[in-house]
Amino acid sequence: MGSAPFRIYMKKRKGYVFTDKKNSNRAVMATILGVISLVSLGVVVFFSYRSGGEAKAGYGVTALLAAVYSLTGLVLGFITVQDKNYFRLFPVLGLVLNGAALAGIGLILYLGGNLG
Incomplete structure (x- = not known):
């Protein structure tokens, strides 16, 4: 009977996984660039909508920078x-966010070419 709690403790301890893995600075930067791209595209689309669909030249530069990012x-x-x-x-997460930003840019270009 004295060894039963010890077995439970050992059973729980085997569930832990110790690793030397860490988060990459490049991956965090990829995620940050994806967030910046999506937010800037959202702001550009919002301001373009508020102005009745008239996009200023600065909006195009912002979309170009978002594509580069x-x-x-x-x-x-x-x-x-x-x-x-x-x-x-x-x-x-960086791949998903940046892929979504590029898809958004592609959608804006596609709709602008076909509806304009």
Whole structure:
């Protein structure tokens, strides 16, 4: 009977996984670039909508910068997601956010070309 609690303790202890993995600075930067791209595109679309669809030249520059940020974030995300020494949350999140930003830019360009 004295060894039963010890077995329970050992059983719980085997559930822990100790690792040397850490978060990559490149992956965090990819995530930040994705957030910046999505927010800037959202702001541009909102202000363009408020002005009745009239987009100023600065809005196009903002969308171009968002595309550059998204492409940079995708590259950083792809580099980091392939490395097994890092956690996968931030690289995958960066890939998703930057992919969504590029898809948004593509949608804006597609709709602008077909509806304009």
